[in-house]
Amino acid sequence: MADGPPILEMRGIRKAFPGVVALDGVDLTLEAGAVHMLLGENGAGKSTLMKILSGAYTKDAGDIRINGQAAEIRSPRDALALGIRVIYQELNLVPQLSVAENIFLGEAPVRWGGVVDWPALYERTSRLLTDLGLPLDPRALVSRLGIAQRQMVEIAKALSGSTFAKASVDKAASAGQSASVLVMDEPTSSLTSREVTQLFALIQRLAARGVAIVYITHRLDEVFRIGHRITVMRDGRVVATRPIQDVTIPELVRMMANRDLADHFPKVRADRGDELLRVENVGGGPLSGITFSLHAGEVLGIAGLLGAGRTELARIVAGADRCKEGRLFVRGREVRFRDPDDAIAHGIGLLPEDRKAQGLVPGLTVARNIALPHGRRLARFGILSRHCETALASPIVADLRVKATPTQTVRLLSGGNQQKVVLGKWLAGDVRIFICDEPTRGVDVGSKVEIYNLMNRLTARGAGIIMISSELPELLGMSDRILVMHRGRLHAEIAAADATEERVLSAALGLAHSTSSGQARSTGSGQAHSTGSGQAHSTSSGQAHSTSSGQAS
Amino acid sequence: MIVPARQFGTLIGLLALCAILWILTPHFMTVSNLLNVAEQTSINAIVAVGMTFVILSGGIDLSVGSIVALSGVVLGTSLQAGHSLAVAMPLSLAVGLLCGIANGALVSWGGLPPFIVTLGTMSIARGAALLFTEGRPVSGFDPSFRVLATGRLGFVPAPVIETTVVYAVAHFVLARTTFGRYVYAIGGNEEATRLSGVSVRFHKTMIYGVSGLMSALAAVILTARLNSAQPIAGMMYELDAIAATVIGGTSLMGGDGTLAGTLVGALIMGVLRNGLNLLGVSSFLQQIVIGAVIVVAVLIDTVLKRKNRT
Numbered sequence: 001m002a003d004g005p006p007i008l009e010m011r012g013i014r015k016a017f018p019g020v021v022a023l024d025g026v027d028l029t030l031e032a033g034a035v036h037m038l039l040g041e042n043g044a045g046k047s048t049l050m051k052i053l054s055g056a057y058t059k060d061a062g063d064i065r066i067n068g069q070a071a072e073i074r075s076p077r078d079a080l081a082l083g084i085r086v087i088y089q090e091l092n093l094v095p096q097l098s099v100a101e102n103i104f105l106g107e108a109p110v111r112w113g114g115v116v117d118w119p120a121l122y123e124r125t126s127r128l129l130t131d132l133g134l135p136l137d138p139r140a141l142v143s144r145l146g147i148a149q150r151q152m153v154e155i156a157k158a159l160s161g162s163t164f165a166k167a168s169v170d171k172a173a174s175a176g177q178s179a180s181v182l183v184m185d186e187p188t189s190s191l192t193s194r195e196v197t198q199l200f201a202l203i204q205r206l207a208a209r210g211v212a213i214v215y216i217t218h219r220l221d222e223v224f225r226i227g228h229r230i231t232v233m234r235d236g237r238v239v240a241t242r243p244i245q246d247v248t249i250p251e252l253v254r255m256m257a258n259r260d261l262a263d264h265f266p267k268v269r270a271d272r273g274d275e276l277l278r279v280e281n282v283g284g285g286p287l288s289g290i291t292f293s294l295h296a297g298e299v300l301g302i303a304g305l306l307g308a309g310r311t312e313l314a315r316i317v318a319g320a321d322r323c324k325e326g327r328l329f330v331r332g333r334e335v336r337f338r339d340p341d342d343a344i345a346h347g348i349g350l351l352p353e354d355r356k357a358q359g360l361v362p363g364l365t366v367a368r369n370i371a372l373p374h375g376r377r378l379a380r381f382g383i384l385s386r387h388c389e390t391a392l393a394s395p396i397v398a399d400l401r402v403k404a405t406p407t408q409t410v411r412l413l414s415g416g417n418q419q420k421v422v423l424g425k426w427l428a429g430d431v432r433i434f435i436c437d438e439p440t441r442g443v444d445v446g447s448k449v450e451i452y453n454l455m456n457r458l459t460a461r462g463a464g465i466i467m468i469s470s471e472l473p474e475l476l477g478m479s480d481r482i483l484v485m486h487r488g489r490l491h492a493e494i495a496a497a498d499a500t501e502e503r504v505l506s507a508a509l510g511l512a513h514s515t516s517s518g519q520a521r522s523t524g525s526g527q528a529h530s531t532g533s534g535q536a537h538s539t540s541s542g543q544a545h546s547t548s549s550g551q552a553s
Numbered sequence: 554m555i556v557p558a559r560q561f562g563t564l565i566g567l568l569a570l571c572a573i574l575w576i577l578t579p580h581f582m583t584v585s586n587l588l589n590v591a592e593q594t595s596i597n598a599i600v601a602v603g604m605t606f607v608i609l610s611g612g613i614d615l616s617v618g619s620i621v622a623l624s625g626v627v628l629g630t631s632l633q634a635g636h637s638l639a640v641a642m643p644l645s646l647a648v649g650l651l652c653g654i655a656n657g658a659l660v661s662w663g664g665l666p667p668f669i670v671t672l673g674t675m676s677i678a679r680g681a682a683l684l685f686t687e688g689r690p691v692s693g694f695d696p697s698f699r700v701l702a703t704g705r706l707g708f709v710p711a712p713v714i715e716t717t718v719v720y721a722v723a724h725f726v727l728a729r730t731t732f733g734r735y736v737y738a739i740g741g742n743e744e745a746t747r748l749s750g751v752s753v754r755f756h757k758t759m760i761y762g763v764s765g766l767m768s769a770l771a772a773v774i775l776t777a778r779l780n781s782a783q784p785i786a787g788m789m790y791e792l793d794a795i796a797a798t799v800i801g802g803t804s805l806m807g808g809d810g811t812l813a814g815t816l817v818g819a820l821i822m823g824v825l826r827n828g829l830n831l832l833g834v835s836s837f838l839q840q841i842v843i844g845a846v847i848v849v850a851v852l853i854d855t856v857l858k859r860k861n862r863t
Contacts, residue, residue: 320748341750350748358748361741363808364734372738373749375731382730425749 005068007032007212008084008181013062015048022048024236025062030181030212035203037223037244038216040233041256041472041505046216049233050183053214054086055079085158086183091150093157095143099136100125103157128156133205148195151187155202158182182206183214188222189307200226218305220249220509232256249511257472257501265477266452270297270459272480277317277330277348277433277464284324285312286488291326294433294464299455301479302468303504309488310468311353314437317466318350319343330433344373346433349426351419353437353468359422360410367393367406370424377429396424401450416447423454434458434465440474452478472501486510562857563802563817566850570821574828581831588710594823595712597793598816599771601801602723603653603764604794605815609727610760611740611807612667616656617768617794619678621787624649625772626682629691629782638698646769652678653765657758667761675791682784692781702777712774719770724812736760740807796843797822800850821846 008030015023023045030036040046051057053064055076064071066082073079079086093102100121101108109120125138134152142150159182184203188196203226207213217223223230223244230247232239232255239255273296282290286309294300304310315321317328319337328335330346337343340350352358360369371378371389378388393406400420404413410421419439426434436455440448455465455478469475475482476499484492484507492507574581600617607614628645632638652674659670704711727733735756738746747753768787776782801818803810825846829839 318748339750339752340748341752344750352745352748357742358744361738361745361808363741364737368734368738372734372746372751375734375751379731382732384729384731384734386729 005065006030007067009065010049010053011063011065013049013052013064014060015052015057016060022236023052023059026233026236026238027241028214028231028238029241030214031229032180032210032212033207034228035207035213035215035226037227037230038214038233039218039220039223039230039252039256041470044233044256045236046233047185048236050086050185050214050216053079053084053181053183055084084181084183087151087154087158087185087187089185089187089189091147091154093142093150093153095141097142098138099129099140099142099145099153099156100138102142102153103128103138103160105157107160125156128160132156132159132202134202146195148191148198151191151199152202155182159206180211181214182211183216185216186218187215188217188219196222218509220252220511223252224249253502253506253509253511257505265474266449266456267478268456268460269480270456270462273297273462275329275332277466278328278332279313279317280327280329282313282316282323282326282328283488284316284326285309285321287312287316288325288488290485290490292483292490292493294466296432296462296464297459298480299459299465299467299478301475301482302466302485303472303475303482304468304485304508306470307487308485308508310485311437312488313485314350314353314435314466314468317343318348318435320350320352344429344431347429347431348433348435349373349429349431351422351426351434351436351439353441355415355418355422355442360418362411363409365407365409366397366402366404366413366421366424369410369421370396370406370428373425374428392428393424396427399427400424400454414444414447415442416444416450419443419451420447423451432463434463435468436465437468438470439467440469440471472504475499475504476501484508562853563800563814563821563850567817567821567824570824570828574824574831578828578831581828584708586827586831588708588713590820590823590827591713591716592710593827594819595716596771596775597790597797597822598716598819599719599767599774600790601794601797601815601819602719602812603767604791604798605801605803605810605812606723606727606736606760606763607667608795608798608803608805609736609740609807609810610757611743612660612757612760613671613795613805614653614656614761614764615668615671615791616652616674616678617764618787618790619675619682620649620652620765620768621772621775621790622682622784623652623678623685624769625776625782625786626686626691626784628773628776629694630685632694632698633691642773645773646766649765649767649769649772650762651765653762653768654758656765657761660761661754661757671761679784686782686784688784690781690783694780699777699780702774712778715770715774719767720812720816727812732756732759737808740809742808793819793822796847800847802854818850821850 006029010026010028013023013026014021026045026049028049038046048057052059053073055073055078058074064073071082073082073084094105097105103125104121109117109124111117122138129136129138132155134156136149136152136156142153145153187199191199203213203215215227227244229241229243230252231241232252234256275293276296278293280291286307290313292300302310302313312321316323319340319342323337328337330348335342335346343350356362361372364372367389370393374392375384378384378392390406397404397406400423402417402420402424404417410418413421439451443451455467458465467475467478476496479499480496482494482496482499482504483490484494484504486508487510491510494503494507571582580586600621604614604617624645627648628641631641631644656667656671656674659665660667663670701711701715706714727736735746735751738751739753739757743753772787775786797819798810798815799805799818800821801810801814801816803814822843825843826839829842834842
């Protein structure tokens with residue numbers, strides 16, 4: 001697309017965190033005027049790579065060249081000076097200020113040593129907005145704007161002080177150490193389709209001016225709408241970089257999913273028993289029309305991308321959030337949970353996604369954490385006998401092989417041991433329905449296997465487990481069935497025998513065709529072409545149908 | 554556990570303070586003076602028990618001083634009207650408890666910051682005490698009531714015994730009951746506690762209730778000692794109680810601290826006041842010294858904790 005050296009080159013980038021190599025020799029080349037799509041599963045290393053580019057992280061090895069010259073990015077300031085701008089998913093605007101104030105936050109034109117020159121500020125802002133073709137009022141308060149408009153403000157802000165808004169990209173580029181790189185991390189995740197169209201028009205205008213754009217997304221349709229080149233990452237490496245016309249969707253999915261199934265999962269299938277839990281048409285927040293059931297002895301995997309609504313669903317089932325729409329049944333009887341206590345009373349235990357923030361009281365001992373849900377049962381007239389908590393916890397600590405004594409403070413334990421303590425809370429009671437949200441995140445390999453073994457023992461005893469996970473091998477290895485969520489809905493149900501990474505991933509990406517069975521087609525037809533609100537009904541009915549047919553088979 | 558070691562530090566601070574005062578003034582280390590210090594400390598120490606519960610749970614209670622005044626004048630008025638202590642004292646304790654429960658309910662169900670809620674109650678309870686008495690002290694009770702403050706068991710003043718009993722009971726509650734466990738759990742991680750099925754709202758409400766009850770208990774002793782109930786009593790008690798709690802090593806972030814520490818903290822405050830008085834330090838200068846001690850004590854604590862972490 002451009003002659004001469006590429007505007008930005010990353011070569012052999014390596015970054016390791018304690019215990020994980022996040023990036024292992026990654027190459028990425030950006031060219032002026034091209035929209036470069038960056039794809040990969042959760043945890044593939046996209047965000048880490050972009051954080052290195054933006055100076056938020058420093059690389060362990062590799063070089064970055066800008067216009068053919070070596071550049072060092074040691075801090076966000078360096079990245080800004082080099083003309084690299086990143087727009088993150090969560091927007092960083094001050095809602096109480098106007099568009100103009102946000103765009104020039106901290107750089108507003110002043111006179112008389114500190115008084116804001118308002119006419120000049122508005123004038124500069126409207127010049128910038130006109131230049132970028134953004135239909136925004138500089139005086140409008142950001143709090144009044146929709147999300148798409150806020151995103152435009154963010155883009156305008158990113159482009160304001162820099163070289164490229166001033167329509168002099170070529171000059172800046174020729175000046176050497178300056179790129180015009182704009183990184184967008186899933187910018188459309190909360191936009192409506194009309195807003196997406198607006199954003200894409202803006203991206204195309206920027207590209208036409210020679211800005212190099214990195215666009216991170218999970219939505220494959222977007223790849224083909226605005227992308228010029230595409231890089232797929234997996235497990236911290238680049239799988240492939242291709243011009244967009246040389247790839248197809250199935251190929252992309254294969255590149256993202258395909259991995260060595262070297263990991264060994266000690267899955268033991270238990271007999272499937274009675275229905276423990278039924279969720280009917282649960283909705284509210286990002287969720288809508290979710291229907292499924294969980295049986296004794298089964299591990300029900302829930303797959304989906306970040307933001308698909310998996311955690312929201314888990315929290316509703318565990319009573320952590322109110323169920324606003326739909327009904328829940330435990331062992332055939334309808335239940336209403338006002339708080340987690342109600343859910344616990346019905347034998348539901350939650351292993352929350354964020355163990356530090358939601359699972360543990362770090363300052364308490366192992367025994368006291370494990371005993372926390374069981375205080376009422378342990379105490380007599382509210383008084384705890386001297387060693388009752390330790391007595392309750394000791395067998396569990398031994399059983400789970402927690403490498404700590406019951407009287408040790410939880411704060412000092414490793415991630416794997418902490419997770420075992422959270423699990424231990426529910427082993428001490430009569431919990432039969434375990435909801436595990438990312439049960440092995442941040443857990444060492446040894447503890448992972450122990451957690452899997454524990455899941456086997458639980459299902460053998462007649463418990464049912466809902467396992468939410470972003471790790472496909474784990475889902476495939478441990479689940480009996482996999483539900484796939486996409487944008488708040490159940491998009492597919494796949495039996496363990498039929499599940500492949502490719503199928504689960506394409507369903508998670510919202511693709512219909514690669515899940516070949518009838519149920520998936522019925523779901524897909526509701527969703528793939530949905531643009532209006534009328535589809536909600538057809539999809540949810542298609543869903544209910546597909547779920548029940550899936551169970552019958 | 555690091556906590557006992559930390560308390561040990563505060564205790565060493567207290568002993569060092571005593572040693573210095575012993576050297577500086579011969580009057581300090583006498584039995585009568587030490588009992589005097591213990592007696593004077595008792596009211597702050599009791600208020601600080603409630604404060605410790607609240608701060609352990611991650612909150613703050615600014616209304617304790619005003620609750621002391623309000624439950625004090627309720628007690629006084631009731632005694633003045635000829636009711637027996639058996640009627641007046643439960644009434645007064647109930648007023649304190651209800652004020653605390655109101656604080657707690659607004660914090661847990663209303664979702665308001667404890668600072669704001671108790672700031673409001675501080676003003677409301679004070680105003681109610683003034684309104685109730687038309688701003689005048691209430692006095693003229695049956696003298697037998699004063700035993701609560703002036704009585705002695707052997708040579709030990711009654712307030713010292715009362716404080717000891719309060720600490721023993723409160724320590725038992727914190728260490729050996731589910732309620733006590735939840736105080737620490739809520740302060741350590743409220744969301745994890747809620748997800749464990751604990752009714753966080755109910756327990757938080759009761760924690761503020763404990764604080765109100767302790768203030769009312771302090772009011773009973775204060776009224777007995779002064780032989781009158783004053784609507785302007787208890788001014789700045791909240792600051793003394795917070796200071797005692799924090800000097801005693803309880804973290805303002807919640808979840809970490811002990812009552813033993815708070816008791817030592819209250820004694821440090823009491824010994825310091827007494828010692829400065831014995832040394833004839835002006836009351837203006839005293840304020841500066843006490844303020845500096847609070848800051849330095851917490852600073853040392855923070856620095857030590859930072860070292861422990863890394």
